[in-house]
Amino acid sequence: MPKIPLASWVDSLVEWMGDVFSGFFDAISLIIEKIVQLFTDLFMLPHPYLFIVILAVIAYFLGRLPLTLFTAIGFLLIDNLGYWSQTMSTLSLVITAALISVLLGVPLGIWAAYSRSASRIIIPVLDFMQTMPAFVYLLPAVTFFSLGVVPGVIASVIFAIPPTIRLTRLGIMQVSGELTEAADAFGSTSGQKLFKVQLPLAMPTLMAGINQTIMLSLSMVVIASMIGAQGIGAEVYRAVTQLQIGKGFEAGLAVVILAIVLDRFTQNIFKSKKRGA
Amino acid sequence: MAILQVNKVSKLFGTNPEQGIQLLEQGWGKTRIAKEKNITVGVNRVSFDIHEGEIFVIMGLSGSGKSTLVRLLNRLIEPTSGEILIHGKDLRKMNKEQLREVRRKKISMVFQKFALFPHRSVVENVEYGLEIQKVDKSKRREAAMKSLELVGLKGWEEKMPDQLSGGMQQRVGLARALANDPEILLMDEAFSALDPLIRRDMQDELIELQDKMKKTIVFITHDLDEALRIGDRIALMKDGSIVQIGTPEEILTQPANDYVERFVEDVDLSKVLTASRVMRRPETITMDRGPRVALELMRERGISNLFVIDRSKKLLGVITAEDASDAMKNNRKLEDILITDGPSVGPDTLLNELFEITSMSKVPLAVVDDNGRLMGVIVRGAVLGALAGESKSGEVTQDA
Numbered sequence: 001m002p003k004i005p006l007a008s009w010v011d012s013l014v015e016w017m018g019d020v021f022s023g024f025f026d027a028i029s030l031i032i033e034k035i036v037q038l039f040t041d042l043f044m045l046p047h048p049y050l051f052i053v054i055l056a057v058i059a060y061f062l063g064r065l066p067l068t069l070f071t072a073i074g075f076l077l078i079d080n081l082g083y084w085s086q087t088m089s090t091l092s093l094v095i096t097a098a099l100i101s102v103l104l105g106v107p108l109g110i111w112a113a114y115s116r117s118a119s120r121i122i123i124p125v126l127d128f129m130q131t132m133p134a135f136v137y138l139l140p141a142v143t144f145f146s147l148g149v150v151p152g153v154i155a156s157v158i159f160a161i162p163p164t165i166r167l168t169r170l171g172i173m174q175v176s177g178e179l180t181e182a183a184d185a186f187g188s189t190s191g192q193k194l195f196k197v198q199l200p201l202a203m204p205t206l207m208a209g210i211n212q213t214i215m216l217s218l219s220m221v222v223i224a225s226m227i228g229a230q231g232i233g234a235e236v237y238r239a240v241t242q243l244q245i246g247k248g249f250e251a252g253l254a255v256v257i258l259a260i261v262l263d264r265f266t267q268n269i270f271k272s273k274k275r276g277a
Numbered sequence: 278m279a280i281l282q283v284n285k286v287s288k289l290f291g292t293n294p295e296q297g298i299q300l301l302e303q304g305w306g307k308t309r310i311a312k313e314k315n316i317t318v319g320v321n322r323v324s325f326d327i328h329e330g331e332i333f334v335i336m337g338l339s340g341s342g343k344s345t346l347v348r349l350l351n352r353l354i355e356p357t358s359g360e361i362l363i364h365g366k367d368l369r370k371m372n373k374e375q376l377r378e379v380r381r382k383k384i385s386m387v388f389q390k391f392a393l394f395p396h397r398s399v400v401e402n403v404e405y406g407l408e409i410q411k412v413d414k415s416k417r418r419e420a421a422m423k424s425l426e427l428v429g430l431k432g433w434e435e436k437m438p439d440q441l442s443g444g445m446q447q448r449v450g451l452a453r454a455l456a457n458d459p460e461i462l463l464m465d466e467a468f469s470a471l472d473p474l475i476r477r478d479m480q481d482e483l484i485e486l487q488d489k490m491k492k493t494i495v496f497i498t499h500d501l502d503e504a505l506r507i508g509d510r511i512a513l514m515k516d517g518s519i520v521q522i523g524t525p526e527e528i529l530t531q532p533a534n535d536y537v538e539r540f541v542e543d544v545d546l547s548k549v550l551t552a553s554r555v556m557r558r559p560e561t562i563t564m565d566r567g568p569r570v571a572l573e574l575m576r577e578r579g580i581s582n583l584f585v586i587d588r589s590k591k592l593l594g595v596i597t598a599e600d601a602s603d604a605m606k607n608n609r610k611l612e613d614i615l616i617t618d619g620p621s622v623g624p625d626t627l628l629n630e631l632f633e634i635t636s637m638s639k640v641p642l643a644v645v646d647d648n649g650r651l652m653g654v655i656v657r658g659a660v661l662g663a664l665a666g667e668s669k670s671g672e673v674t675q676d677a
Contacts (some may be wrong), residue, residue: 182392184353186406186457187381196409200396 014140025144032096032150039092048079055261062268070264074257083232083254090221090231091258093149097156097217102210105161109168109209110194119169126162134159134223142227152224160216167209171202211266218259232258279326280493281350281461286323286359288345291316294357307516319345321517322359327461332487332494336504337514346514347465347497351384352376363461381410385454389466391446393438399449400425400434406457417456424456425449427486444475451483455490464496468503480507501541505529505549513537525549545629546664552631553624555663556644556653561586564593564611568604571596571611582640584651585615592651595619595640621645624652631660 018025043051052075059068078087112119137158141151175198183193199206221233232254239248289297297316307318320342327333337343348354350361352368361368363383371379385406393402400421401408407417425434428448438446447467454462468476484507487494498504504511505525512522521533529549532538561584562571571583575598583601585593593615600614620634621643635642635657642655 176392178388178390178392179394181353182386182388182394183405185351185380185386185463186409186453187377187379188409189377192409196405197394201394 014143018143021144029145029150032100032153033148035099036089036092036096036149036153039095040089043088043091044085048075048084052076052079058265059261062265064264064268067264067268071261074261078254078257081250081254083235083251086230086232086235086251087254087258089149090218090233090255093152093156093221093224093229093231094214094217094258094262097153097160097220098210098214100153100157101161101164101213101217104157105164105209105213106168106206109165109206110172110199112165112169113172122165126165129158130162134220138223138227147228149224149229151227152220152229155224155227156217156220159220160213163212163216164206164209167205167212168202171205171209172198174205175201207266207269211263214262214266215259218255218262221255280329280364281327281495282360282362282365283323283325283327283350284360284362286346286349286361287321287357288319288342288349288354289316289357290319298358318517320349320356323514323517323519324359325512325519325522327493327495329460329493330487330491331509332484332496332507334496334498334504334508334511335514336498336501336508336511338499341514342517343497343499343514344465345517347463347495350461350463350495351380351386353386381406381457383459384461384463385457385459387447387450387454387462387464387467389469391438391443391450391470393446393449393453395438397438398434399430399436399438399441402438402449403434403453403456405453420458421452421456424452427455428452428482443471444479447471447479451486455486455492460493462492462494464494466497466499469498469500476503483507501544502548505544513540526554547629547632547660548627550628550663551624552622552626552628552642552644552655553652555628555659556624556655557659559584559643559651559654561590561651562596562611563587566611568596568601568609568611568614572598572601572605575601584643584654585611586651590650592621592643592645592649593617595643597640616640619643622655623647628660628663631655635660 046054052072055075056068056072059071078084108122112122134155138151138155141154141158145151145154179197179201180193183197188196221229221231222236223233225231225233225237232251235251236248236255239245239251287298287301288294291297291314293314294316297310297314297318300310300314300316301318301321307321310316310318323346325333335343335346345354349356350368352361356369359369363379368376368379394405397405400418403424404417404421407420412420422431422434425431428451430445430448430452433441433445438449441449447470450467468479471479480503483494486492496504496507505528508525510522510524511528513520513528515536521528521537523531526549528537529541529544529546532541560574560578560580562574564585564587575581575583581599582595582597584595587593594617596611596614596616600616601611604610604614619640620638622631622634622645624644624646626644631642635655641657643651644653644655646652
């Protein structure tokens, strides 16, 4: 039996998509680039010290003194080591990827929760996205969006969106049938039921999904740097390829600090909301 | 006219429920349909009318279809066949918009496990129904507060539901249902999750509330005592069908079949039957007669005492044969021997409250209405006789 020419099928599919949808991909590319640029400009606008103070104040209002100290010291260290601008571009990439993931993922998660047939399609696709090695879809991303930050964002979204979709769906499905029944019994429209009952109750689970999405997109930054996305990931990649152990550690530490701060921030945003309620 | 009319309503679960309806019409049994066609009969061609202002209890054991039935009444579950008329309009023919309007304005629901929204405070829960109708904030807050006050939860409005005890949570559930000012309240095993003492209090309060507000209440329960306590009428369900509909007394004293009879055989009748049921027609005399006439009357009827009333049938007191014969000898008048502090009760007094009174009193118990007019008399034997299952009033003999 001859080998199935799966590889050449995929090749021609990618080529065909590149031809047919090139206008569409260009438009997306432009939008994503603008968003990343906007965030980078925003983060680079204030002096690093001022930005650190702003972050520390936010950390304080999220309600934890240790977090405030960690944020301040961690970012001062990053600045001191000379990775400020790289860290800011990485932050922009991560936030853009997370934003797109949430904007696409939450509605998809809601749809999957409501419709059994939708979830029958969405769930296996998510499995595919999460288990397919990231390097494999890095290449088509480059084909469609050329080199630079945009394919990095796209690859991050593909890799990081599944938790948001999964946990949004889970959160909504976990809302007890009695409560949705009560919402119906009082004459809610489906929109009212969704926004006044289901989404608020799904919020803790949904936020856990968003938190995971941010962490996953951060874990993509080194891989994204291989296709030309600038930032702290590029520093790590360069250090590793040049066998500069110390430099690699420095840059890696910056990633870790950024990761911890992002994680605690997103976790606490929800907790403080809950307290306020 | 009945506020809610239910005509041959069925709910079948399965891939082809319509076929199941036809088979039911052809006389197939529930088990046969389940076995051969894989269709579950939840509610089987049920009909009844609910009158304005009554507490209509749907009572049955678990699996009898009562919870399904109550959800058919506001179409939380779609009926398979039949008509549900609210003020003569068929609920099944309404579109989504009209149905929502009915749920918002006419029918509210109270749930077994309260179903309070845990992310909303007590008052926010209560105003939910008005909020989704886009009633403006101050107005709906006002209505919610009024409703909370009605159920005795004033001062708790800012608490979260999980800070409240079960009984209080269900009061919130009740307040939420009342805030819409609905005509019909559907209460699905509303008190079943509460412990017995609190349940009893809630039943009393519900009856009181209903007296005040004149809502029509459809109350689902599996607890016969509860059904007998609060129901004006009871529909007894078994296997998706209604076995009997009647007042608590009718259910107890004239069970429609063996099932109902077995069901009610353990009921403590003394907690259901009232004074008006066991009282008999009193022998009376007016004050202007003398002791001789009274004595003659007692001898004629074979009794040992007489109630004295005025011309408007108002109870003045009671006289005994012994006193009357003394009075005759000493030439005294009736009013000299009148016992005015004899026991009397209202017509709705339950029998279990009568035991003590009848056993302590030498004279028979007078039943008087709100205006003090004598309605009847209860003798000790009558109470026991009623409990022993004598069904018609007036058959018991007076032996006091």
